[in-house]
Amino acid sequence: MLNRNRIVTAAVELIEREGADAVSMRRIAAELGVGVMSLYNHVPSKAALLDAVAEDVLSRIGFTDDPSAHWTDRVRIQARAFRRIAHHYPRSTMVVVSRQLGSTAGLLPVERALATLRDAGFDGREAVRMLRMFIAYVVGSLLREVGVTPTFAPVRAGAAIADVDPALFPVVSELRPHLDSCDHDEEFEFGLELLVQAMAVRADARADRGTGEPTGRGGARR
């Protein structure tokens, strides 16, 4: 029997198998062995289907939050959990990122993250700020890893820019070896660590001013 869930799953599979461009209502219907119009009994439009795909992928994030752990470790773990689904559904990641979700699908991660930041001693305003900054970093990183990021940085993996004029771009030419290779794990962890430590500094500053609980003391553990 046809239902919304089967349609969404088929869409995710098709995206991962052939890319987001390959997705069409007709293709998905064929995949499921039904007429195109049957889909519309369960999904109002293609746009709504893609929203559902985004929510579905997001809901697959596997969390294991340990409230007794140091908040810096909890932040690290949450960031990595987020990154993990992107690796599991690389081509769907772009879909997730390019859709403006309106539902509460992605709210659980937010709840967990904000709770962690509150435990770190940040007030509401700061916690939201920190979360937004963190998400910006994670989303930006995933876009690079998924291979969609603009060249101007982690230049396209492999050869590609063999033809850089050293006279016009001296530094880029000099650093070509470093620009050409990119260990995504290392790169992500580097930024993660830098952010966590920067956050710990703020948390400590708060504590030293006597505001909030001293939970965040001791800086970022390694």
Added chain:
Amino acid sequence: MLNRNRIVTAAVELIEREGADAVSMRRIAAELGVGVMSLYNHVPSKAALLDAVAEDVLSRIGFTDDPSAHWTDRVRIQARAFRRIAHHYPRSTMVVVSRQLGSTAGLLPVERALATLRDAGFDGREAVRMLRMFIAYVVGSLLREVGVTPTFAPVRAGAAIADVDPALFPVVSELRPHLDSCDHDEEFEFGLELLVQAMAVRADARADRGTGEPTGRGGARR
């Protein structure tokens, strides 16, 4: 007379006016008062045209790098310049971000940024790392500002999630006021400052170890 540049410009204008979804070869041709197939004399395909759009927007970044300024200020200025085009071409920003560029179009910003980071005292490997981290943050921030970011964070501007169950999402409900509003300028500057300061700490650590020039001394100025 029809040429590549006129076509790209028309595409950018159409994207900004009606959104990326509205772009079709036929629409652009109509806009320019020519037959659809005329476009193919100057652009090999729609995909190539969108790549050209991305490059065009990127190349519009206005830079005024002052090598005599403190490197932290140069980083701030470059980040803001990048952000500014995204505000000028909000709907094209998603196109830029979702295309994998292969040309040297976006190489000038990279050159400038890497030169700045080298001046800060970072070695090649560190400079590239810092740049990648920075770009991740900036790209992620722009996606939020442009309104494309997944909900799970800067929940859709305005109402949208009035229906959050406080029992399921206590922290989210409590922080609703902060989640609902988002001053993009403030938010961006907050993360920018945090990153710059974190980078300054690393630069100082380098200098203290006696490596590189002491250019980065003194931490991040405000």
Added chain:
DNA sequence: ACCTGAACACCGTTCAAGT
């Protein structure tokens, strides 16, 4: 309630024909 085919108004791109 669910499924469906025909039809409509669109796509991107190939090809052969024009100048």
Added chain:
DNA sequence: ACCTGAACACCGTTCAAGT
């Protein structure tokens, strides 16, 4: 070299008809 219309193989979605 540049332009072009017709044609092909696709789209998403509406509608009326079936069960």
